[in-house]
Every structure is written in structure tokens, then in C-alpha cells.
Amino acid sequence: MLVVGVLALAALTGWLYLAMGHGGFWRTGPGLPPGTAPSGWPEVVAVVPARDEAAVLPETLPTLLAQSYPGAFSVIVVDDGSGDGTADVAARLGDEAGKTNRLRVVEATERPQGWAGKVWAMSEGVQAAGEPEFILFTDADIAYAPGTVTRLVRAATAGERDLVSQMATLSTDTRWERRIVPAFVYFFAQLYPFRRVTRDGARTAAAAGGCMLVRREVLAHAGGLDAIKGALIDDVALGRLIKRAGGRCRLDLSRDVTSRRPYPRLADLWTMIARSAYDQLRYSPALLAGTILMLLLLYAVPPAATLAGSIGLALDARHAAVPATAGLLAWTVMAATYAPMLRFYGLSPLRAPALPLVALMYAAMTVDSARRHRSGRGGTWKGRPAPRPRTGEPALPSTERGGARSESARRGGRPG
The missing domain is CATH 3.90.550.10 (Spore Coat Polysaccharide Biosynthesis Protein SpsA; Chain A)
Known part of the structure; x- marks a missing residue:
């Protein structure tokens, strides 16, 4: 239970940073500013x-x-x-x-x-x-x-x-x-x-x-x-x-x-995401492993710690309050940051607590993207394969x- 509590505290720390110090990523506004018309409209x-x-x-x-x-x-x-x-x-x-x-x-x-x-x-x-x-x-x-x-x-x-x-x-x-x-x-x-x-x-x-x-x-x-x-x-x-x-x-x-x-279909969305996810990680196994671990810490640990801590409290287990409380708080912050995007798409914010399940699907899609790349099928789109860069190749030339x-x-x- 102590290890679960530490992981829950780490996840809570991560979500507090994301909510308050990560550029307000969860905000859906304000959109384009009105601006003033130019003196001459460019081509x-x-x-x-x-x-x-x-x-x-x-x-x-x-x-x-x-x-x-x-x-x-x-x-x-x-x-x-x-x-x-x-x-x-x-x-x-x-x-x-x-x-x-x-x-x-x-x-x-x-x-x-x-x-x-x-x-x-x-x-x-x-x-x-x-x-x-x-x-x-x-x-x-x-x-x-x-x-x-x-x-x-x-x-x-x-x-x-x-x-x-x-x-x-x-x-x-x-x-x-x-x-x-x-x-x-x-x-x-x-x-x-x-x-x-x-x-x-x-x-x-x-x-x-x-x-x-x-x-x-x-x-x-x-x-x-x-x-x-x-x-x-x-x-x-x-x-x-x-x-x-x-x-x-x-x-x-x-x-x-x-x-x-x-x-x-789920297969259509899966292919769309898996086609380029590993490219985003620059075809790096190390970045892939780090990404999966971070997804698990931020999205899987909060509900898992909440459940484990709640069971521990029911059984009078030592230190059970820490994972139960920290996990629930992290899960709450996560859902609160996701709710504006759901509202933007006209969907109920009550869907927000289910975000960990979608995150686990994204983790699976990312792993599948790496698998496709290693099998020579990465990046294929409408029957045409993409160029195959070397592992770890940067997104832009150094020049x-x-x-x-x-x-x-x-x-x-x-x-x-």
C-alpha cells in the first residue's frame, strides 16, 4: 500500500502541474481575435x-x-x-x-x-x-x-x-x-x-x-x-x-x-492514430517506453489507487488513506481538465471520469504503431508507404x- 500511495502522490503532483502550469492546455478558447482589417487585403x-x-x-x-x-x-x-x-x-x-x-x-x-x-x-x-x-x-x-x-x-x-x-x-x-x-x-x-x-x-x-x-x-x-x-x-x-x-x-x-x-469504426480511428504515433516519438524505443510509463502514471494510477485505497480503508490497512485520497484528487483534477473539451464537442462532462480508459487505448495504439513500423507497415496511408527514417532521426534537419x-x-x- 505504501508503494501505491507514492505513485498516487506522484500522479497528483503531475496533474496539479498540468492543470496550473502547463500553458492552460485544457482551455478551449478564446479562438481567433477580431483584429482590424488591413489597409490592403493580401493575395x-x-x-x-x-x-x-x-x-x-x-x-x-x-x-x-x-x-x-x-x-x-x-x-x-x-x-x-x-x-x-x-x-x-x-x-x-x-x-x-x-x-x-x-x-x-x-x-x-x-x-x-x-x-x-x-x-x-x-x-x-x-x-x-x-x-x-x-x-x-x-x-x-x-x-x-x-x-x-x-x-x-x-x-x-x-x-x-x-x-x-x-x-x-x-x-x-x-x-x-x-x-x-x-x-x-x-x-x-x-x-x-x-x-x-x-x-x-x-x-x-x-x-x-x-x-x-x-x-x-x-x-x-x-x-x-x-x-x-x-x-x-x-x-x-x-x-x-x-x-x-x-x-x-x-x-x-x-x-x-x-x-x-x-x-x-474503432478500426478506422485506431489506424488513423497508429499510423503516425511512433513517428511522433521519432522512432525511439526509449521515448516509447517513457511515454507508456507516463501514460500509466498519469491516467491508470489515479483510479487504480482510488480503488486500492478504498478497499484498504474498508479492511483497516495501514497507509490506505494516502492512495485513496491522492488517487481521488488526481482523478478529479484529470476529469476537470477534460470536461471543457467534452463541452466543446457538445458532450456531457459526465464522460470525463472515463478518460483513463481512453488513455489506455491510446497507449495500446502507440505500441501498435511501433509494432507496425518494425514490421515495415508504419506510416502506410491509402496504399502508399511513407519514407522510413532512421531510428531517432530528428523531426527537422540540424541545419x-x-x-x-x-x-x-x-x-x-x-x-x-
């Missing part, structure tokens, strides 16, 4: 990498083409070797919307060795975009509320940001989506607290791949997409690239940007860790 080109997305594009592409942006705005759909007629569907949607002057569909050329498929498609879109001030990287499954592009640009120009990213609201229509998706976003925010991403000088850097508005010149000065060409988790890699180059970033949760991709600096950084943080 924006949206780049949409698409591989076998014919089914979802009718729900999403029209919302992007319909944006009433005050400046020049166009959309490039990059067909990344699709076999389902994605390019034809995109072109048809442009015709039906009467936006053929706003839409271009380009075919991605053969992917060079060492490039991840999506990053190569993004690069092809950048090449076709010309020289706009901003590039909006977005996914084929992302739908935009009216006026979203205008609000993104206003936030970037008024806040002098080089990268403005919005975490899309994901689907929670099915039972498994309701159980796992809010926790997925919660764990992402815990790993990359949004307020720390936004804070100048903080080392935390990330972005959400569904919606990333980037200053084109800053991206070029940082090394371009070539600097992250092998990244499987391209959004986090891009956020790190921009911030390490001196760029100013912003990341928020958003209701204006929504994903229309369904994950009806990009502070070598280049963005235009805004060289001007004292003020973009021209």
Missing part, C-alpha cells in the same frame, strides 16, 4: 492536397470556393495520384459553383525519393501558386464556414503572425468518435499547449494540418517544404520549421473549420534548428 492561394478524395470533396470544396474574401483568392487542388477520379470531381465542382476562374486542378508529378506523399503534393501546390503573400494549406476533408479565410488573414495581419493555424472540429457522429475524438484533441493540446505555441519566445511549436495559413516568404526563408520533405506529421513539422526560423505562430481550436471525414530566420524576425518581428 491568398489555398493548396488542397488530395489523394482518392472524390467522395468527400463535394462536401468541402464548395465551402472553400464560396469564401467571400475581399482580396485575391484562388484554390489549387493537387491530385496526388488518385485512382477514383478526384481531379474530375474537383473540376466538376468548380463548374457547378461557377468558380472556374478561382479553381485550378493540377496533377502532382512523380514523388521524388525521400518525400512524404502529402508534403510533396503541398510542394507541387506551392510551385503552382506563384507569389501570393499567403498560402493556405488545407485538407480535402475540411469545410469552411463563410468568412473564415477573411478572419484568418485579419488575425495574421493584425497580430503580425507568420503562421495562423486552426484545429478543425472533428466528427463525433458515431459512438466510437464520441469516445475517442475529444480525447485525441485533448491529448494533442496537452502535448502542444496552444497558448505556448502562440506565445513568442516559447519553444513549443505545432500546427493543425487541416488549416494552416502561412506567409510564403517566411516559409521560403525557413527552408521551404524541402526542409520537412520526409515528415509524416507535416503540420507539427511545419509549425516547428516556422517558429525555429523566428516566425510568429498562432494555434486555436475552431468551430469555423470542420472535418467531414467519418471514422465510423534548420535556428539557422534560417524569417523576414519578420529579421525586421524585429514586424513583417512588411
Whole structure:
């Protein structure tokens, strides 16, 4: 019982730090600031990498083409070797919307060795975009509320940001989506607290791949997409690239940007997470072991200690009050930090105490991700394997860790 008490106290200490000293990761607001309109609206080109997305594009592409942006705005759909007629569907949607002057569909050329498929498609879109001030990287499954592009640009120009990213609201229509998706976003925010991403000088850097508005010149000065060409988790890699180059970033949760991709089965969600979890750990067995141990300490110990301590109190066991009390307090703090995310997704906060069960599932998904990598199936997406980096390979080349600096950084943080 003494060992359980020590573990419970350690878990409680961890949760007190997370709740009060970890960048307010559990907060779901405030979202994009209103900002003031720029004197002249800069040109924006949206780049949409698409591989076998014919089914979802009718729900999403029209919302992007319909944006009433005050400046020049166009959309490039990059067909990344699709076999389902994605390019034809995109072109048809442009015709039906009467936006053929706003839409271009380009075919991605053969992917060079060492490039991840999506990053190569993004690069092809950048090449076709010309020289706009901003590039909006977005996914084929992302739908935009009216006026979203205008609000993104206003936030970037008024806040002098080089990268403005919005975490899309994901689907929670099915039972498994309701159980796992809010926790997925919660764990992402815990790993990359949004307020720390936004804070100048903080080392935390990330972005959400569904919606990333980037200053084109800053991206070029940082090394371009070539600097992250092998990244499987391209959004986090891009956020790190921009911030390490001196760029100013912003990341928020958003209701204006929504994903229309369904994950009806547990297997669909499992594959989505396991595909890249081990990549996030840089293919390191040591980081994998540390992550699993930390998940067990923070999420499994509190309910287990509460149960063990309660049984010990009923049996008059010595020191049983310590694990019972510390475990319950840690479990309570955990649930309290998860409740705002559940409310954001319109779900009952009464689901919050079940978070340890979801965390254990995530631990299993992470282990499975490592297993898939070791068997040669890691990172496979839509039938195409990702580049295989060496174990422990850093997310960015060493030359990009502070070598280049963005235009805004060289001007004292003020973009021209």
C-alpha cells in the first residue's frame, strides 16, 4: 500500500502541474481575435492536397470556393495520384459553383525519393501558386464556414503572425468518435499547449494540418517544404520549421473549420492514430517506453489507487488513506481538465471520469504503431508507404534548428 500511495502522490503532483502550469492546455478558447482589417487585403492561394478524395470533396470544396474574401483568392487542388477520379470531381465542382476562374486542378508529378506523399503534393501546390503573400494549406476533408479565410488573414495581419493555424472540429457522429475524438484533441493540446505555441519566445511549436495559413516568404526563408520533405506529421513539422526560423505562430481550436471525414469504426480511428504515433516519438524505443510509463502514471494510477485505497480503508490497512485520497484528487483534477473539451464537442462532462480508459487505448495504439513500423507497415496511408527514417532521426534537419530566420524576425518581428 505504501508503494501505491507514492505513485498516487506522484500522479497528483503531475496533474496539479498540468492543470496550473502547463500553458492552460485544457482551455478551449478564446479562438481567433477580431483584429482590424488591413489597409490592403493580401493575395491568398489555398493548396488542397488530395489523394482518392472524390467522395468527400463535394462536401468541402464548395465551402472553400464560396469564401467571400475581399482580396485575391484562388484554390489549387493537387491530385496526388488518385485512382477514383478526384481531379474530375474537383473540376466538376468548380463548374457547378461557377468558380472556374478561382479553381485550378493540377496533377502532382512523380514523388521524388525521400518525400512524404502529402508534403510533396503541398510542394507541387506551392510551385503552382506563384507569389501570393499567403498560402493556405488545407485538407480535402475540411469545410469552411463563410468568412473564415477573411478572419484568418485579419488575425495574421493584425497580430503580425507568420503562421495562423486552426484545429478543425472533428466528427463525433458515431459512438466510437464520441469516445475517442475529444480525447485525441485533448491529448494533442496537452502535448502542444496552444497558448505556448502562440506565445513568442516559447519553444513549443505545432500546427493543425487541416488549416494552416502561412506567409510564403517566411516559409521560403525557413527552408521551404524541402526542409520537412520526409515528415509524416507535416503540420507539427511545419509549425516547428516556422517558429525555429523566428516566425510568429498562432494555434486555436475552431468551430469555423470542420472535418467531414467519418471514422465510423474503432478500426478506422485506431489506424488513423497508429499510423503516425511512433513517428511522433521519432522512432525511439526509449521515448516509447517513457511515454507508456507516463501514460500509466498519469491516467491508470489515479483510479487504480482510488480503488486500492478504498478497499484498504474498508479492511483497516495501514497507509490506505494516502492512495485513496491522492488517487481521488488526481482523478478529479484529470476529469476537470477534460470536461471543457467534452463541452466543446457538445458532450456531457459526465464522460470525463472515463478518460483513463481512453488513455489506455491510446497507449495500446502507440505500441501498435511501433509494432507496425518494425514490421515495415508504419506510416502506410491509402496504399502508399511513407519514407522510413532512421531510428531517432530528428523531426527537422540540424541545419534548420535556428539557422534560417524569417523576414519578420529579421525586421524585429514586424513583417512588411
